[in-house]
Amino acid sequence: xxxxxxxxxxxxxxxxxxxxxxxxxxxxxxxxxxxxxxxxxxxxxxxxxxxxxxxxxxxxxxxxxxxxxxxxxxxxxxxxxxxxxxxxxxxxxxxxxxxxxxxxxxxxxxxxxxxxxxxxxxxxxxxxxxxxxxxxxxxxxxxxxxxxxxxxxxxxxxxxxxxxxxxxxxxxxxxxxxxxxxxxxxxxxxxxxxxxxxxxxxxxxxxxxxxxxxxxxxxxxxxxxxxxxxxxxxxxxxxxxxxxxxxxxxxxxxxxxxxxxxxxxxxxxxxxxxxxxxxxxxxxxxxxxxxxxxxxxxxxxxxxxxxxxxxxxxxxxxxxxxxxxxxxxxxxxxxxxxxxxxxxxxxxxxxxxxxxxxxxxxxxxxxxxxxxxxxxxxxxxxxxx
Amino acid sequence: xxxxxxxxxxxxxxxxxxxxxxxxxxxxxxxxxxxxxxxxxxxxxxxxxxxxxxxxxxxxxxxxxxxxxxxxxxxxxxxxxxxxxxxxxxxxxxxxxxxxxxxxxxxxxxxxxxxxxxxxxxxxxxxxxxxxxxxxxxxxxxxxxxxxxxxxxxxxxxxxxxxxxxxxxxxxxxxxxxxxxxxxxxxxxxxxxxxxxxxxxxxxxxxxxxxxxx
Numbered sequence: 221x222x223x224x225x226x227x228x229x230x231x232x233x234x235x236x237x238x239x240x241x242x243x244x245x246x247x248x249x250x251x252x253x254x255x256x257x258x259x260x261x262x263x264x265x266x267x268x269x270x271x272x273x274x275x276x277x278x279x280x281x282x283x284x285x286x287x288x289x290x291x292x293x294x295x296x297x298x299x300x301x302x303x304x305x306x307x308x309x310x311x312x313x314x315x316x317x318x319x320x321x322x323x324x325x326x327x328x329x330x331x332x333x334x335x336x337x338x339x340x341x342x343x344x345x346x347x348x349x350x351x352x353x354x355x356x357x358x359x360x361x362x363x364x365x366x367x368x369x370x371x372x373x374x375x376x377x378x379x380x381x382x383x384x385x386x387x388x389x390x391x392x393x394x395x396x397x398x399x400x401x402x403x404x405x406x407x408x409x410x411x412x413x414x415x416x417x418x419x420x421x422x423x424x425x426x427x428x429x430x431x432x433x434x435x436x437x438x439x440x441x442x443x444x445x446x447x448x449x450x451x452x453x454x455x456x457x458x459x460x461x462x463x464x465x466x467x468x469x470x471x472x473x474x475x476x477x478x479x480x481x482x483x484x485x486x487x488x489x490x491x492x493x494x495x496x497x498x499x500x501x502x503x504x505x506x507x508x509x510x511x512x513x514x515x516x517x518x519x520x521x522x523x524x525x526x527x528x529x530x531x532x533x534x535x536x537x538x539x540x541x542x543x544x545x546x547x548x549x550x551x552x553x554x555x556x557x558x559x560x561x562x563x564x565x566x567x568x569x570x571x572x573x574x575x576x577x578x579x580x581x582x583x584x585x586x587x588x589x590x591x592x593x594x595x596x597x598x599x600x601x602x603x604x605x
Numbered sequence: 606x607x608x609x610x611x612x613x614x615x616x617x618x619x620x621x622x623x624x625x626x627x628x629x630x631x632x633x634x635x636x637x638x639x640x641x642x643x644x645x646x647x648x649x650x651x652x653x654x655x656x657x658x659x660x661x662x663x664x665x666x667x668x669x670x671x672x673x674x675x676x677x678x679x680x681x682x683x684x685x686x687x688x689x690x691x692x693x694x695x696x697x698x699x700x701x702x703x704x705x706x707x708x709x710x711x712x713x714x715x716x717x718x719x720x721x722x723x724x725x726x727x728x729x730x731x732x733x734x735x736x737x738x739x740x741x742x743x744x745x746x747x748x749x750x751x752x753x754x755x756x757x758x759x760x761x762x763x764x765x766x767x768x769x770x771x772x773x774x775x776x777x778x779x780x781x782x783x784x785x786x787x788x789x790x791x792x793x794x795x796x797x798x799x800x801x802x803x804x805x806x807x808x809x810x811x812x813x814x815x816x817x818x819x
Contacts, residue, residue, distance in 0.1 A: 228776065228797045262804050270746070270770035289698055293691025294783030295684070301784035302764070309767035322778040324646040325694045337641045342660045348637060351664075352629035355620075355671060457623045460606045464627065 226250055226260045231267050283307065285317050292321035357397075413459050413479045417486065420456035426486055427523075429516045429554045432509055436583030459483060474500055481513060490521035508541045512551050515541070519558045534558045547578045553588065560595065565602075569595050609635075613689035614681075621675045633667075636693055640666050643697040651705035662704060666697050685783075743771070746803060753802045761785065765792055766799045 226234075230250040254260050283304055290296035291304050308318045329337075341347055414433060422437035460483055466476045481496035497514035504510055515537035522530030538555035541548055556571035572592035579585050608616055608631035616635065619628040644662040648654040670677050681692055750763045765785060768774045769792070774782075776796065780789040787795065 225801070228793050228800075259804065262808060263800055266800065266804055266807075267770075270743075285702070286695070286699060289695045291784065292782065293694050295688065295691050295695060296784070298784055301782075302760075305764055305768065305782070305784060308772050309764060310771075312771075315772035319773050319778075320650065321698075322774055322781060324643060324650075324698060325691070326778065326781065328777075329642055333642060333645060336645055336654075336656075336659075337638065340641060340656050340660050340663070342637065342641065342663050348633045349630060351667060352633050353626050355629045355632075355667065356624050356626035454623050457606055457619070457625055461625045461627055 225257060226253060226263065231260075231264055235264060235267050282311060282314050288314070288317045288321040289325070291318065292325045413462055413476070414482075416455040416459035416462075417479060417482050420453040420459065421486060423453040423455065426488070427520055428557055429519055430550045430584070431482060431485070431516065432512065432550055436587070456483065456486060474503070478510065478513070481517075485513065485517050485520065488520075488524070490517050490524060493517040494521065506540075506544065508545050508548065508551070511537050511541045512548070512554070515551070515558075516554055519554065519561070522558075523561065528562070531558055531562045535562070547574075549575060549579050549584070552578065553584065556588070556591070560591070565595050565599055569599070614683050617678050617681065617689070621678055636690075637663075639690060639693055640697050643694050644701050647698050647701040648705060651701075651709060653705060653708065662701050665704065666700050669696065669700050749803055749806050750799060753799060753806065761787075762795050762799060765795045769796045 233247055234250055234254060254264060287296065287304055288308075291301050294301075296304065304314075305318075308314045337343060342351075418431065418434040421431050421434040424440050425434075425437040426440065428439055459479065463476055463480045463483065466473060467480065470476065477496060477500055481493050481500070484490075484493035484496060494514065494517045497510055497517060501507065501510050501514060515534045518530040518534035518537065521527060522534065535555060535558050538551045538558065541551040542555070545551070552571050552575040556568045556575060559565075559568035559571060569592060572588050572595065575588050576585060576592065579588070606619075606625070606627070608619060608625075608628050611619060611631075613635075616628065616632055619625065620632050641659070641663055644666065645654055645659050648659055648662060677696060681689060683689065747763075747767075750766060751759075765779055765787070768779050768782075768785075769776065776792040777789050779785055779792045780787055785792070
């Protein structure tokens with residue numbers, strides 16, 4: 221510091237020593253420098269003069285207070301922000317508003333604020349979970365604007381303190397709703413999960429192979445990696461929520477685990493799907509639906525990571541299904557595709573022909589017919605000299 | 606589904622388009638602290654920041670976000686990666702400010718709503734001799750700054766200088782303004798550079814040691 225002049229921070233410490241707490245040694249060193257450096261004495265005097273508070277008086281052309289909020293958060297367009305900042309340097313009233321906005325919106329949180337916020341009832345996890353439940357439940361009335369607004373207002377009645385005064389009533393109502401919901405889930409959920417998954421598959425068929433009970437849909441994307449969560453059909457999101465909820469209370473529920481494996485499959489998480497179906501097969505080694513799902517997962521992983529051995533595994537598993545259920549349309553359809561990918565065209569043609577005997581009409585049949593025709597063309601081309 | 610992995614925009618979409626409580630749970634988890642902090646700070650300015658009052662305001666903020674079929678959330682258009690955080694700060698501040706202003710007006714006994722003067726920005730009176738002296742000094746300095754701040758960033762550097770000295774923002778607060786586009790270090794060095802140059806200039810004009818003006 222002997223050779224250097226004081227820095228901005230050091231000038232601040234010295235000028236506002238009552239507000240800044242700094243190590244005594246540092247401040248003392250700065251003070252000693254100030255005592256012997258005329259240049260820094262001048263800087264300090266200038267600092268004090270410039271920092272002296274001016275008059276705080278807004279004029280008719282001053283921007284609205286909220287404009288300063290937009291400046292402080294970067295939501296104001298750049299040219300307008302520059303204009304406003306310029307104004308703030310000439311208007312003490314607006315300078316104060318800008319200062320307040322930056323203080324209110326700073327990401328730095330003081331110890332005192334942390335303490336105050338963490339002791340609020342709303343900081344409790346239960347409060348937040350309850351709020352999330354209410355927000356999502358209300359959201360289901362989307363589209364019925366009037367009812368929706370009224371319903372939400374009922375949950376946040378005015379005066380606001382009555383929310384707490386009648387907390388017991390809300391709690392009782394919530395428990396009753398929850399009980400009714402649980403009952404509905406118990407009676408209706410299992411079939412609906414598979415329906416949701418099947419519907420999601422049809423809506424956005426993510427791969428060529430079929431899954432059980434799903435209606436026809438054109439392939440919309442074929443990819444091995446992860447898909448955007450937002451591109452997922454709403455039904456799939458709902459299915460995932462139900463699965464998550466059910467597994468939280470019954471982690472060994474095999475039907476739900478199988479559904480979760482199907483979701484993993486649809487989402488392109490083939491490793492996880494293989495693990496899930498594999499674990500379930502340990503207890504049900506001959507289950508055709510599980511064997512079909514596992515075989516489909518192997519076939520998809522084979523394509524995703526270019527792993528031919530998985531095709532072999534897939535074809536073998538489909539074979540086990542067909543040994544038990546020779547006319548299973550999903551297993552026939554899927555094995556035909558696995559065989560095509562392995563360039564076993566004769567075997568694939570055999571499966572497509574078999575499939576068309578089992579399912580002769582409809583969209584799936586049309587796709588099978590198209591694939592069969594293409595394979596026959598390929599075979600003809602091979603046979604040509 | 607892992608809502609925690611979604612961007613703010615993605616999460617808003619998930620909340621408004623699906624009925625998944627897990628999405629809302631993540632929304633509350635992610636933004637609650639921000640809402641609570643801004644609500645606390647703005648309420649504190651108005652003097653009503655009891656835990657009960659702040660909690661009510663937080664609850665009101667969620668209500669406002671959801672009102673009109675999520676109008677506020679649906680109207681949000683992202684301009685930069687952290688835009689939603691700023692947007693939420695403004696929404697919260699707006700709500701708390703309006704609430705406190707109304708409460709303040711009613712408390713003053715008129716029973717009718719009036720536009721409350723912000724308690725923090727009342728005038729101290731007419732111009733005094735001291736303030737006009739200061740005004741001259743500031744004008745003088747601004748003219749000098751116009752000469753000293755050179756190059757492409759002339760305007761920005763001059764603005765940084767005044768934001769620090771006149772507006773009273775810290776270097777950190779100036780750096781947090783997206784319109785400035787400088788780091789805290791950049792702000793500090795700009796201020797110090799201009800201050801030193803000014804000091805030299807003023808010392809040359811007025812040879813009296815240590816003084817910046819008469």
